[in-house]
Amino acid sequence: MSQASSEDPHHIDVKEFHPRARAAIADPKIRQNFRKAMDGLISKRKDAFEGMDLEALRDLGANIRLRALANLPDLLEQLEKKLTENGIKVHWAIDGDEACRIVRDICVARNAKTVIKGKSMVSEEMELNHYLEEHDIKALESDLGEYIVQLAGETPSHIIMPAIHKNTGEISELMHEKTGTDLSNDVEYLTASARQQLREKFMNADVGVSGVNFAVAETGTLCLVENEGNGRMTTTVPPCHIAVTGIEKVVGNLEDVAPLLALLTRSATGQHITTYFNMISSPRKPEELDGPEEVHLVLVDNGRSSIYQDDELLDTLRCIRCGACMNHCPVYTRVGGHTYGTTYPGPIGKILMPHLIGLDEGRHLPTASSLCGACGEVCPVKIPIPDLLVRLRRESVDGDKLNPAKVRGHGAKRGTLEALVWKGWSWMHARPGAYRFGTAVAARLRKLQPGQLGGWTEYRTAPRLAAKTLHERMKERGQ
Amino acid sequence: MADPIKVYPPKPSHVYFYATCLIDMFYPDAGMAGIQLLEREGIKVCFPEDQTCCGQPAYTSGYHDEARAVAKAQLGLFPEDWPIVVPSGSCGGMMRKHYPSLFKDTDHEVKAAEVAARTWELTDFLLNVCHIKLKDLGEPTTIAMHTSCSARREMGVAEVGPKLIGQLQNVNLVEQVRAEECCGFGGTFAVRHPEISGAMVSEKVDTLTDTGAEAFVTTDCGCLMNISGYAEKNGKPLAGQHIVSFLWERTDNGSGS
Numbered sequence: 112m113s114q115a116s117s118e119d120p121h122h123i124d125v126k127e128f129h130p131r132a133r134a135a136i137a138d139p140k141i142r143q144n145f146r147k148a149m150d151g152l153i154s155k156r157k158d159a160f161e162g163m164d165l166e167a168l169r170d171l172g173a174n175i176r177l178r179a180l181a182n183l184p185d186l187l188e189q190l191e192k193k194l195t196e197n198g199i200k201v202h203w204a205i206d207g208d209e210a211c212r213i214v215r216d217i218c219v220a221r222n223a224k225t226v227i228k229g230k231s232m233v234s235e236e237m238e239l240n241h242y243l244e245e246h247d248i249k250a251l252e253s254d255l256g257e258y259i260v261q262l263a264g265e266t267p268s269h270i271i272m273p274a275i276h277k278n279t280g281e282i283s284e285l286m287h288e289k290t291g292t293d294l295s296n297d298v299e300y301l302t303a304s305a306r307q308q309l310r311e312k313f314m315n316a317d318v319g320v321s322g323v324n325f326a327v328a329e330t331g332t333l334c335l336v337e338n339e340g341n342g343r344m345t346t347t348v349p350p351c352h353i354a355v356t357g358i359e360k361v362v363g364n365l366e367d368v369a370p371l372l373a374l375l376t377r378s379a380t381g382q383h384i385t386t387y388f389n390m391i392s393s394p395r396k397p398e399e400l401d402g403p404e405e406v407h408l409v410l411v412d413n414g415r416s417s418i419y420q421d422d423e424l425l426d427t428l429r430c431i432r433c434g435a436c437m438n439h440c441p442v443y444t445r446v447g448g449h450t451y452g453t454t455y456p457g458p459i460g461k462i463l464m465p466h467l468i469g470l471d472e473g474r475h476l477p478t479a480s481s482l483c484g485a486c487g488e489v490c491p492v493k494i495p496i497p498d499l500l501v502r503l504r505r506e507s508v509d510g511d512k513l514n515p516a517k518v519r520g521h522g523a524k525r526g527t528l529e530a531l532v533w534k535g536w537s538w539m540h541a542r543p544g545a546y547r548f549g550t551a552v553a554a555r556l557r558k559l560q561p562g563q564l565g566g567w568t569e570y571r572t573a574p575r576l577a578a579k580t581l582h583e584r585m586k587e588r589g590q
Numbered sequence: 591m592a593d594p595i596k597v598y599p600p601k602p603s604h605v606y607f608y609a610t611c612l613i614d615m616f617y618p619d620a621g622m623a624g625i626q627l628l629e630r631e632g633i634k635v636c637f638p639e640d641q642t643c644c645g646q647p648a649y650t651s652g653y654h655d656e657a658r659a660v661a662k663a664q665l666g667l668f669p670e671d672w673p674i675v676v677p678s679g680s681c682g683g684m685m686r687k688h689y690p691s692l693f694k695d696t697d698h699e700v701k702a703a704e705v706a707a708r709t710w711e712l713t714d715f716l717l718n719v720c721h722i723k724l725k726d727l728g729e730p731t732t733i734a735m736h737t738s739c740s741a742r743r744e745m746g747v748a749e750v751g752p753k754l755i756g757q758l759q760n761v762n763l764v765e766q767v768r769a770e771e772c773c774g775f776g777g778t779f780a781v782r783h784p785e786i787s788g789a790m791v792s793e794k795v796d797t798l799t800d801t802g803a804e805a806f807v808t809t810d811c812g813c814l815m816n817i818s819g820y821a822e823k824n825g826k827p828l829a830g831q832h833i834v835s836f837l838w839e840r841t842d843n844g845s846g847s
Contacts, residue, residue, distance in 0.1 A: 129783075136789045150768075441772045445789045479783055481776025481790070482650055483739035498691075504652035511654035513696065524652075533648050537656035540611075541663045543640035550615050566784025570791060571819030574616050581609050581618035585625075585637045 123266075123452040125468060128475040131450040141276060141447050148275045152438040155381025156489070172374045173493035175367045176429040183419065186328040186361045187410065193331025197393040199406045207237035210411045214239060214320065214353055217407055218248050221351055223317030227309075229337065229345035230254035231322030232270050232432060233355050233411055236454045236467070239320070250320070251312050253341040255305055262289045268448030270455060271379045271434040276447050309341070319345035319403070323356035324431070325371060326408070329364050333408065335389040336375060343387050352403040354391070358410050359419075359428040371431055374491035378433035414467045421517060423502060427462050429492040434459075436486035436496060442479055451476065458486035462499040470507050471520030477503035478524075550580050596746065598718045599708075604634045604672045605715075608664075610681045611643040612811040613832075620811065620831075623838035624677040624712050631720040638667035646684040649692065651778050658692055665689075665701050673719070674705065677712040677834055678810050679741025685709040687744050713809060713833060714747040717754055726758035728840040734764050734803035735833070736794070736817060738810035739772050751809060751833055758840055766797040775816040791820040798828055805829040807836045 135141045160168075179186060191201045204210035210233075218226065226243060228234065228250055240250045240261070252261040256273035260266065263285055267273030274282065279296050286292045292304040321342055325334040333354050335342050346352045362368065376382045395402035418424050437443040437457030448456035453464040453476070461480065465473040477500045486496040505511050508530070509522035516522060539545050553560075557576035564573050579587075605628060613621040625635045645661035648654070664685075668674055676682035686709040693702035716722045735751050742748040748770075755763045774780065774790025794817055798806050808814050811832060818830035 129785075132783065133785050136785050142789075441774070441790050442783075442786055445786055478779070479786065481739070481772045481774060481779045481787070483772035483776065484743035485739070485770070485772065488743055501650060501652070504650070505654050506652070508652040510652040510656075513658075514654070530653070533651065533653040533656045537648060537653075537659045540642040540645070540660040543642055543663065546642040547639075553615065564781075566781045566787075567819075568823075569784050570788035570823065571816065572822045574815045574819065576615055577618045579618065581614045581621040581637075582639065584618055584622060586639075590635075590637050 227316035229321035469520030471523035683744030
């Protein structure tokens with residue numbers, strides 16, 4: 112994908128995580144915007160699940176996703192067959208570039224010049240807007256958050272709330288500068304202004320592009336969750352609708368959707384249900400008054416089938432993109448979404464992106480976690496995110512001879528010195544006599560202990576060795 | 591993520607005490623306090639002399655060959671079928687949750703699963719296996735508690751500490767905002783990402799200080815080292831202790847030491 116290409120002017124070097132993290136942490140606005148937003152989302156989620164058997168629902172959600180993944184190849188074929196019967200044209204894309212070409216070819220065939228977009232993280236992954244622009248097709252984001260991010264020339268900082276890094280004042284200034292609205296802290300006014308501008312674009316757009324939340328194989332139905340009505344406009348007003356989605360979004364049956372939807376909206380925004388829930392099953396039928404003449408689905412692989420090959424990493428594909436892991440992540444809350452430099456930030460990004468861009472490019476991502484487990488605890492489909500982070504850390508240093516690494520770019524983080532340190536550490540701790548001798552000597556020499564210990568003592572005092580180890584005290588006690 | 595099948599054993603006559611390397615080198619008082627609390631409950635405590643480290647630092651850093659070599663040296667320390675009690679959610683979590691996967695498909699797979707199944711976090715063991723009854727002998731005080739993420743989420747003991755402290759009639763336990771948020775320790779994370787870890791611990795110290803508590807207690811020495819180290823460096827009046835040191839000091843009438 113183009114994110115890994117250094118010739119791309121939009122290129123962000125994922126490896127430059129540390130400088131971006133330092134800058135974000137030093138920026139009080141970023142810190143405040145994220146802390147406030149994440150605190151709000153955490154408390155809304157908690158309220159939304161009040162009185163429900165959350166563990167049972169998470170088990171159900173996990174099992175539905177596991178069952179779908181276990182049958183993924185068959186379900187995808189069934190989906191294609193059903194959609195085709197329903198009059199929806201299905202396309203397969205091996206990567207983001209191919210998916211972009213497919214969208215462009217459809218646009219070219221219709222002589223389309225303007226595209227209106229509903230929110231779609233897969234289209235971000237494809238860098239679709241950038242691609243279409245290069246081919247003289249104007250793509251406009253219609254989700255309010257995406258619209259703001261597009262005005263600012265930025266990328267989303269959160270998968271559900273793309274402009275969460277900006278406060279009202281910053282948005283007001285941006286809209287004033289780019290669209291001429293009055294400066295105002297009145298959210299109603301700003302929203303109404305954006306809606307007015309977008310409404311005209313909807314009426315004139317040649318093609319609507321949307322994402323998909325769940326693709327139901329048995330009925331050939333594309334489900335789309337949204338709050339602003341822009342998804343419905345995108346998928347019904349323009350004469351042609353192109354849905355883009357990852358191949359993992361398929362579920363077997365219509366009845367699988369209800370529990371997943373219940374989990375998705377509560378986990379994401381603390382809503383019992385979103386304002387709009389669209390179920391798209393065909394283009395406009397002759398007797399119908401509205402809807403597009405043409406509907407396409409582009410199924411994007413982009414590394415997913417290689418994740419699918421591994422029994423453990425496969426769990427990554429359970430994700431229903433609710434964003435709860437980032438909302439509850441103490442690291443994401445401190446550094447914000449842009450620091451990661453990846454399409455998907457936060458915990459899910461840390462386990463998904465190394466597959467999409469390679470573990471060499473994404474080598475710092477799995478380390479940027481205290482392994483606190485908050486992400487795994489809230490995940491509505493029980494993805495064991497901390498375990499997968501450890502797995503990717505292992506792969507990034509080729510740290511296990513019994514389980515050779517598999518992810519593309521593995522071993523890139525293995526440094527000779529670090530590997531040597533761990534070897535020495537292991538040697539000493541696997542030999543009790545050497546350990547007891549070493550720790551007892553350290554205790555005797557504790558006055559010589561260095562006061563500065565790298566990154567640790569930038570923020571804290573150095574820990575002080577005790578005068579006698581517990582081993583020595585137990586020995587004195589006669590044990 | 592808490593172990594879904596935690597079945598407490600009956601109170602045993604003996605236990606193994608696995609102290610952890612941090613307690614061994616930096617906080618031996620906490621280790622002694624833990625041992626004395628168990629002994630006061632009438633349990634004989636066996637301290638395997640050959641214990642070193644559970645292997646977690648290398649494990650979470652991705653160096654699993656090195657972690658496995660160290661963990662393997664621990665597996666043979668517990669020949670009797672007594673419970674293994676660990677004064678740390680983090681090291682306890684490593685042994686209970688991660689040993690089985692670390693030794694999967696090796697000759698030590700069965701042994702690792704067997705050791706994992708009888709590994710207990712100390713406060714959980716005191717409350718739910720020993721059914722300890724604490725008699726508070728200390729002066730009135732107000733404290734806060736930080737439960738480590740691994741104690742909370744891997745060992746599932748978030749409610750244990752407050753229940754134990756609740757038995758102390760002169761202790762007022764206050765809860766800080768965002769009590770369930772990580773303090774930023776995370777082992778090597780604190781060194782690899784000092785700026786992020788620093789931001790996390792600074793907010794943790796603020797929320798703990800804002801409670802008005804004179805001190806805080808915690809289940810894990812990693813958190814203790816992190817939070818106390820930050821408070822000390824930045825002149826914040828917040829003393830910290832391992833929870834078992836606190837429990838022992840407040841209930842020791844001089845007969846047990």
